[in-house]
Amino acid sequence: MNEPHHSPTSWPDARAIAARAAVKEAAHAAPVMRPLSEALGQVLAAPLEALTDLPPFDTSAMDGWALAGPGPWRLPTDEEDQDHRGILAGHGETAPLPDGRAVRIATGARVPPGATAVLRSEYGTDAGDGWLHASAAHPVVLGQDIRNRGQECRSGDQLLPAGTLVTPAVLGLAAAAGYDELPTVRRPRVEVLILGDELLTEGLPHGGRIRDALGPMVGPWLRALGAEVIGTRRLTDEADAVYAAVAESSADVVVTTGGTAAGPVDHVHPTLRRLGAELLVDGVAVRPGHPMLLARLAAGNPEPPTRPARHLVGLPGNPLAAVSGLLTLAEPLLRTLTGRPAPAPGPAPLAEAVQGHPRDTRLVPVTFRQDAAVPLRFNGPAMLRGIAVADGLAVIPPGGAKRGTEVEVLDLPWSATVTEQLSHADQTSRGTDRARHGTDRARHGAERTGRGTNRTSRGTGRASQCTDQVSKGTDRTGKGTDQASKGTDQAGKGTDPAAQRTPRANRNQRTDRPVARGDAEDISPQEGPA
Secondary structure, three states: OOOOOOOOEEHHHHHHHHHHOOHHHHHHOOOEEEEHHHOOOOEEOOOEEOOOOEOOOOEEOOOEEEEOOOOOEEOOOOOOOOOOOOEOOOOOOOOOOOOOEEEEEOOOOEOOOOOOEEEEHHHEEEOOOOEEEEOOOOOOOOOOOEEOOOOOEOOOOEEEOOOOEOOHHHHHHHHHOOOOEEEEOOOOEEEEEEEOOOEEOOOOOEOOEEEOOHHHHHHHHHHHOOOEEEEEEEEOOOHHHHHHHHHHOOOOEEEEEOOOOOOOOOOHHHHHHHHOOEEEEEOEEEEOOOOOEEEEOOOOOOOOOOOOOOEEEEEOOOHHHHHHHHHHHHHHHHHHHOOOOOOOOOEEEEOOOEOOOOOOEEEEEEEEEOOEEEEOOOOOOOOOOOHHHOOEEEEEOOOOEOOOOEEEEEEOHHHOOOHHHOOHHHHHHHHHHOHHHHHHHHHOHHHHHOOOOOOHHHHHHHHHHHHHHHHHOHHHHHHHHHHHHHHHHOOOOOOOHHHHOOOOOOOOOOOOOOOOOOOOOOOOOOOOOO
8 A cells, every 4th residue: 555645535525435435345245134023223135025915815994894785784693693793803714795794894804705895883783683774974885994905015016125224114014014034234344443542441531641532432323324333442552453453353344543644653554554455535625534534455364364354444533523534434334335325415504604614624513493504612623512412514615604505414323314223222321411401492392383384394304203202311202292293383385495405303303402602623724633
């Protein structure tokens, strides 16, 4: 590998390169068959085709009577129907129903041959004389309340395409269609290497050392992106230790934190040269995070004989700069490896002007208020206070953007459609961390209810997350209820241009949060290696 160059890749090009980097590996990966009980959160590796007709036979849609022909209808005698229960769900095919006859039937039960309609219990009268009469207000229509075989699909119909995220609803559909297991995309195995002698794993900072913020953060973030994180290791700032860890890793992707610049203890570039790796991205024109890199590792090494990882993502050591690297390089790479489609762009107008870097793209944490992206103050490369309460990262072009300018906003993994991939512990922790904001959110509930009557698509897109958030903390119950009513209030103005934007799962859910304004990051051309 040649010496690292100093002409950074543009931010859009870096994301595109990362998305293409593992196309060959993804195409050759064998699917993993998983039982339905283990398939939640996985991605379909093949189209889901119906293995049976749905329904598989004509069934009754209601409790009532199966009818044959016009009425009135003769009911079975005691000798003909000794238990008087009629036809129940789960029973096999019954005898044909003669013309002019009726028999009791339960919802979901197989309709007998010869039946022409089902009369609901509340619409029929059995006077005890052996005859059934339909209410004059509800005349019987041919085929009423019968779910015909194949009404939803026929055997062999494609129900879902490959690349579909397996949700609880997908599991239900698969079971109904006859599946016991599903072909899923193998999750890429990722190992995280935390570099830095100055990092502490517990307690308060002391003696010039600081707490490791990336170790607790990066693994769960990668897991939310669909990876199988096989471990997080902390390494000393020694060249041989970094080389050995990367060379010996059995992961598909190695993610390192720190050591990507050119300082005296920055060992990532030398390690890649020793391994004969191919640098795909060596620096990105983005702030924070421009020393990030992406490399393709050799398929095999004589020393040691074990296969190293296929790719390495080098994240900067500053926490927000590392987040920038996760969304710029790791997310597109893992998206390809996990078979997920690229997210649709989600533009939003800026609530206020944002200063830009003279040459580089900026990624700025934002929260949503009145459908506008409000920049958060704590956006320096070493800061996590802004991203911890953000709804996304706004993509600010070189030179900055004025108030009202539509900019792309990158969703965070838990603000889009992959929340179900987070562990229960992750969700519980996040709900607890936000509990202290519940009182403020409830106080502003009435104010938010009447806002935004022109945001139909976003109200709908947020309904599922409102439900999810209720489970994350009882402090958010009032807000979830408020947002559900807001979704209803938003109906009726779908033609508004704002409603045409991609629905964002959590937009407007934090409109009550106090927004700290200002810019805490130095974005001059002389800015250090953020």
